[in-house]
Amino acid sequence: MSNMEKMIGAKALMTAMEKEGVKEVFGLPGGANLPMYDEFARCNIRHILARHEQSAAHMADGFGRVSRKPGVCFATSGPGATNILTGIATAQADSAPMVAVTGQVPVAMIGKDAFQESDIIGMANPVVKYAFQPRTPGEIPEVVKKGFFIAETGRPGPVLIDIPKDVQQNESEMVFPDEFKIKGYHPWADPDIVAVEKAIDMLLHSQKPVILAGGGTIISSAFAELQSIAEALMLPVVTTFKGKGAFPENHPLSLGPIGMHGHAEANKIMSEADCVLAIGTRFSDRSVGTFEEFERNLKIIHMDVDPAEIGKNQTAQLAVVGDVQMNLRIMVKLLLQKAIKKSEETPWIKHVKETRAYWRENLKLHPGEMGAAKILRKLRELLPKESIITTEVGQHQMWASLFYDVIQPGTFFSSTGLGTMGWGFPAAIGAKVAKPDVPVVDIAGDGSFAMTENSLATAVLEDIPVIVFVLNNFTLGMVAQWQRTFYDRRMIGVDQGHCPDYVKLAQSYGAQGIRAQSMDELDKAIRDALSSDVATVIDIPIDPEEDVLPFVAPGTSLKDMILPS
Amino acid sequence: MWAILSILVENKPGILFKVTHLFRARDFNIDSISVGVTDNPEYSKMTITTFGDEKQIDQIVKQLDKMIDTVKVERLDEHKTVYRELSIFKIKLSNANDSMEINKLANAYGGKVHDVKKDSIMVELTATPDQIKAFEELAKPFGIIDVARTGVAALQRSGAD
Numbered sequence: 001m002s003n004m005e006k007m008i009g010a011k012a013l014m015t016a017m018e019k020e021g022v023k024e025v026f027g028l029p030g031g032a033n034l035p036m037y038d039e040f041a042r043c044n045i046r047h048i049l050a051r052h053e054q055s056a057a058h059m060a061d062g063f064g065r066v067s068r069k070p071g072v073c074f075a076t077s078g079p080g081a082t083n084i085l086t087g088i089a090t091a092q093a094d095s096a097p098m099v100a101v102t103g104q105v106p107v108a109m110i111g112k113d114a115f116q117e118s119d120i121i122g123m124a125n126p127v128v129k130y131a132f133q134p135r136t137p138g139e140i141p142e143v144v145k146k147g148f149f150i151a152e153t154g155r156p157g158p159v160l161i162d163i164p165k166d167v168q169q170n171e172s173e174m175v176f177p178d179e180f181k182i183k184g185y186h187p188w189a190d191p192d193i194v195a196v197e198k199a200i201d202m203l204l205h206s207q208k209p210v211i212l213a214g215g216g217t218i219i220s221s222a223f224a225e226l227q228s229i230a231e232a233l234m235l236p237v238v239t240t241f242k243g244k245g246a247f248p249e250n251h252p253l254s255l256g257p258i259g260m261h262g263h264a265e266a267n268k269i270m271s272e273a274d275c276v277l278a279i280g281t282r283f284s285d286r287s288v289g290t291f292e293e294f295e296r297n298l299k300i301i302h303m304d305v306d307p308a309e310i311g312k313n314q315t316a317q318l319a320v321v322g323d324v325q326m327n328l329r330i331m332v333k334l335l336l337q338k339a340i341k342k343s344e345e346t347p348w349i350k351h352v353k354e355t356r357a358y359w360r361e362n363l364k365l366h367p368g369e370m371g372a373a374k375i376l377r378k379l380r381e382l383l384p385k386e387s388i389i390t391t392e393v394g395q396h397q398m399w400a401s402l403f404y405d406v407i408q409p410g411t412f413f414s415s416t417g418l419g420t421m422g423w424g425f426p427a428a429i430g431a432k433v434a435k436p437d438v439p440v441v442d443i444a445g446d447g448s449f450a451m452t453e454n455s456l457a458t459a460v461l462e463d464i465p466v467i468v469f470v471l472n473n474f475t476l477g478m479v480a481q482w483q484r485t486f487y488d489r490r491m492i493g494v495d496q497g498h499c500p501d502y503v504k505l506a507q508s509y510g511a512q513g514i515r516a517q518s519m520d521e522l523d524k525a526i527r528d529a530l531s532s533d534v535a536t537v538i539d540i541p542i543d544p545e546e547d548v549l550p551f552v553a554p555g556t557s558l559k560d561m562i563l564p565s
Numbered sequence: 566m567w568a569i570l571s572i573l574v575e576n577k578p579g580i581l582f583k584v585t586h587l588f589r590a591r592d593f594n595i596d597s598i599s600v601g602v603t604d605n606p607e608y609s610k611m612t613i614t615t616f617g618d619e620k621q622i623d624q625i626v627k628q629l630d631k632m633i634d635t636v637k638v639e640r641l642d643e644h645k646t647v648y649r650e651l652s653i654f655k656i657k658l659s660n661a662n663d664s665m666e667i668n669k670l671a672n673a674y675g676g677k678v679h680d681v682k683k684d685s686i687m688v689e690l691t692a693t694p695d696q697i698k699a700f701e702e703l704a705k706p707f708g709i710i711d712v713a714r715t716g717v718a719a720l721q722r723s724g725a726d
Contacts, residue, residue, distance in 0.1 A: 125583055126590045130633050150633065184575065184636045308627035311620060 004175050009137030010035040010168040013101070013161075014043040016144035016176060022072055024433050026050055026059035030076025031116060032103030035168035037074075048433065048462050051454040053080050055426040057087020058452070061096045062390060062427030065413050067434040068221070070097040070151040070159070077103045078116030081162070082123065086420060088158045089127035093417030094242065095219060097156035099147050106166040107135055120162050129157030135164070137172040146180055154187025155306045156219060189307070189322035196330045198318055199277060199301045200340070203233055206275035206299065208348045211235045212258070214287075215242030215416070216280015216304060216324050223247070223409035225328035226279065232335045234342040235277070236352040238266040240287040242416040243280070245406025255356055256405075259287040260552045261398035264563060265359040267550065269352055271559035275299040280324045282306075283313040284417070285554075293557035303327055364564035366546050369519055372396070372471060375540060376403035378519065379441070379469060382526045387411065387439040388431050392424040392448030395477035398548040400443045422451030428466040429459055439530055441467040446496055447476040453502075456509035459535035467529045468537045470502055473544040481547050506537035515539045567596070568622045569648055569719050572611040572629055573637040576602055580634045584611060587632065593617065593625050597650065597694070597716035608636065612648075612719050614694070641721050648719035652697045653679075654688045657708030667707060674700045685710055 007015070013036060017025075024046045029037040040047045050056035053075040060071030075084045081102040091098045105114040121131050130150045132143045140163070147159040203209045211230055217223070217239075226246060230237050230253050237247040241257045249256055256263035258270045270276075278300055281287070288294040295314050302309070302316035303324050310319040320327050335341070365373045376399055385407040391397040391414040406412045413431065415423035428442040442449075449470050459466055473480075476494040483491050506513030512532050516522040522540060529536035550561040574580045581600060588595050596614040603610050615625060622640065630638045641648070658664055667686055671678050676690035690700055694717060701709065 121579070122582070125586055182633060185633045306631065308624070308631045310627075312624055312627075 004173050006171055006173050008035065008169055008171050009134070009140050009163065010039045011042070012137060012140040012172075012174045013144060013163065013168070014039040014045060015174075016141045017045060017072065018043060019176060020144065020148045021069065024048055024063070025072045025074055026056040026063070026430065027074030028053050028056055028076065028080060029074075030080045030103065032077035032105060032165050033074060033080070033101075033168070034103075035165065036101070036103065036163070049458060050426070051457050052452065053083035054087050054422070055452045055455045055458070057084040057098070057100060058090065058420075058423050058426035059430035059433070059455075059458070060098050060100070061087060061091045061423070062413065062430030063434045064091070064097040064156075064430070065094075065427070066388060066431040068097065068152070068219075070099045070148055071430055072099045072101065075100070075102050076116065077105055077120070078118045080116075081118050081120040085124060085127065088124055088160065090415050090418045090420040090423055091158040092127045092129065094415065095155050095157055095215065097152040098158040099151050100158060100160050102160065102162045103168070104133065104162045104164040107164045108166070110164065120160065124160050127158070128160045131160040131162065133162045133164070134167055137167050137170045138174065140167070141174055141176045142180055145177060146182060149180075150182070150185065155216075187305075189305075191326050191330050192320050192322055193330055195318060195320040196327055197334060199320060200331060200334060202275055202299060202301055202318060203235065203277060204340070208273045209233070209235055209275040209277070210269060210273040211237045212240065212270070212276050212278045212281060213237060213243040213246040214240045214279060214281025217243055217246040218410050220280065220305070220323055220325040221410065222279070222325035222328045225325060225332050227251070228332050229328060229335065232341050234346065234349050236269055236349070238262075238270050240281050240284065240416075241401055241414070244401055244414075245409055245412040248407050248409060249405040250407055252353065252356075255352070257401050258558060260289075260554070261401060261548050261550065262552070262558070262561075263359065263402060264363055264550050264561065265356045267552065267558040267561050268355055268359075271557070273298060275301070277301045277303070279303045279328070280305070282309045288314070289552050289557040290555060366543065368543055370517070370540065370542050372399040372542065372546060373403040374519065375471065375522065375542070376400060376443070378522055379443075379526060380404050382523070382530070383439060383441065387441060388413070388428075388435060389441055389443055390414065390424040390428040390431060391443045392445055393419045393421045394445045394448055395473070395481065395546075395548050396443055396445040396448075396471040398478075399471065402548070404443070421448040425449060425452050425466075425468055426455045426458075428468070429455055429464050432464050432466045439467065441469050444468050444470045445477055446470055446472040446474060446502070449502070450496070450500075453505065456506060456511050456535060456537070460510040465533055465535050468535070470537060470539050471542050472502065472539050473542050473546070474498055475544045477544070478548070480544070484547070485551075502537050502539040506535075510534065512536040513539065515541070517541060566616070566618065566622070567643075568615050568617070569641040569643055569646060569717060570613045570615065570626065570629070571639045571641055571719055571721075572613065572635055573603070574609050574611060575634050575636065576607055576609045577634065580609070581611070583632065583634060584613075584629070587628055588625075591624070591628060593621065597714070599716035599718050601718070612717050614717050639721070641719055646719050646721050648693060648717050649691050650694055650697060650717045651689070651691045651715040653713045654690065654701070654704055655710040655712075656686050656688065656704050657710055658682075658684055658686055659708065663707055667704070670700070670703055676700070
């Protein structure tokens with residue numbers, strides 16, 4: 001226990017957050033969180049003003065995923081709190097560390113339907129890792145300490161701290177604890193050497209083994225371990241979409257993401273495999289197609305930090321529970337000890353390499369100059385490899401998955417689980433705050449960008465020069481693609497018109513707006529954006545009829561993917 | 566299949582809500598639920614009975630275990646467990662012999678009779694859910710006016726681990 005000090009709850013909150021190393025908070029003030037806001041005048045935490053609480057939450061989310069420390073967002077009670085719910089749910093679905101702090105009406109007013117009262121604890125329950133509502137100021141230091149610990153340990157996730165206004169305002173003797181106990185929380189399992197040995201054995205005794213790297217590989221930064229295992233055992237690596245870039249996508253063993261819009265070579269090889277080392281993945285329907293078909297004739301070794309994921313969607317022959325980096329490290333060590341290093345090319349690896357080469361050459365692409373593949377490959381060509389990519393949700397996101405190769409692991413982030421349109425831009429702002437020295441690009445579509453474009457105000461006023469790369473088909477493109485494919489081309493509710501003009505929109509916020517209608521213009525626009533010290537929106541008009549292919553239709557399996565004709 | 570889950574939770578407000586919310590959100594069934602504080606006032610014990618296939622029940626246990634407020638989650642083997650539920654039946658009396666018949670029936674099930682009136686009688690029965698169901702079937706012909714049940718409370722027998 002450290003020293004005691006008398007202060008108000010709001011000051012205790014800021015002090016406790018400073019002790020957690022918080023340097024930035026994304027948020028919006030309102031009646032019920034004013035005492036907390038007043039403390040920004042007296043502390044070393046920078047406040048970054050968002051224009052909507054949902055965006056503040058996405059900024060914190062982007063910050064958290066990139067820095068691997070909880071991003072913090074503030075909102076007031078009532079509508080402020082309900083506005084951040086989508087942001088919290090997005091972080092929960094993608095296991096992103098976040099601490100959301102909401103103001104609440106005073107304790108005595110709770111349950112009285114007070115002005116701007118919402119039962120945010122009740123509403124947020126299914127989409128948070130944990131929620132606190134301190135009822136006395138003295139609880140705040142420990143709540144903050146526990147909140148940050150819960151948010152960033154084990155399988156990370158969002159924590160909500162809802163503080164009634166009087167609890168912020170009232171004074172108390174504060175103790176800032178160094179130690180605390182949470183009885184029902186066991187974020188770590190011990191390393192499981194026996195299981196890891198068995199896993200090696202299963203992989204060695206399979207004819208067609210493959211690694212499936214999920215988002216957990218990125219969360220635990222197990223990049224080096226993954227690569228050395230893949231190379232030692234000569235295993236082809238496919239990823240989930242969330243695991244995209246866990247393994248360098250220019251590596252000869254890399255096949256890219258599987259799934260609904262996975263790479264053809266990845267879906268082919270995954271369907272043929274007889275044994276999979278699945279690392280930090282929950283086998284989402286978008287990744288594996290129908291559950292029954294995926295696990296047929298496939299031995300699954302499932303490594304995950306969350307025991308509840310074992311057996312949820314897929315039946316594992318072998319479970320390795322615990323931090324995936326820890327268990328992969330053991331695997332690396334065991335492989336070294338046993339001097340297991342495959343060098344001869346098995347028929348399987350030969351087949352994998354041929355399949356990879358074939359589809360890299362022969363996937364039929366849009367014939368036009370401004371086809372999605374050409375645009376994204378141009379972006380890849382001009383961006384330094386350490387650049388961070390965020391995406392929105394829709395066709396552009398899947399094109400990014402197909403055509404933007406991640407070379408440096410852990411530089412690609414997307415709203416993959418909840419699929420929140422409007423996530424990418426504010427998340428890019430958060431990412432840039434976490435890593436100001438690398439270029440940060442939000443690969444966007446016009447439909448998604450429209451949902452949080454007012455974050456341009458934040459980017460400009462707070463001097464956070466990110467790049468928004470809008471593949472503009474003037475349409476809610478993915479919905480349109482489904483209407484073309486499954487609804488006999490009845491196009492309902494998808495036409496966005498040429499509204500707004502994103503170049504003028506960017507300029508109206510004081511950002512740089514550039515339209516790129518040819519490859520030459522695009523080349524110049526990307527270079528201008530990279531050297532710009534203000535945020536830049538590159539508006540790239542594309543063909544509204546271009547589909548994302550391959551496509552594994554919902555309710556079908558990976559081997560049934562629809563290819564471009 | 567039917568399963569009995571014994572869940573030790575921190576005795577704090579809102580936890581019953583979180584547990585039941587989990588069942589709703591993940592599409593699990595609650596057959597019965599009972600909650601009470603333990604000998605240590607820091608903890609409460611919930612006993613939940615549920616239906617599901619083996620995979621679902623495994624998931625329920627894991628998801629409950631993952632909750633930060635749950636301290637211990639156990640699936641109890643019903644053959645190695647003492648489990649009982651309290652039920653109170655209000656039964657109609659139509660004929661002269663009904664009162665005696667119901668008394669006999671209650672005795673046979675180890676029940677107690679309360680509140681004997683001209684037109685109705687109450688039976689308190691502590692038994693397993695199956696026994697309560699059986700009693701209910703036999704009481705039905707008399708006419709059941711109302712029933713209240715507490716849900717199952719359960720403890721594993723000593724040395725049954």
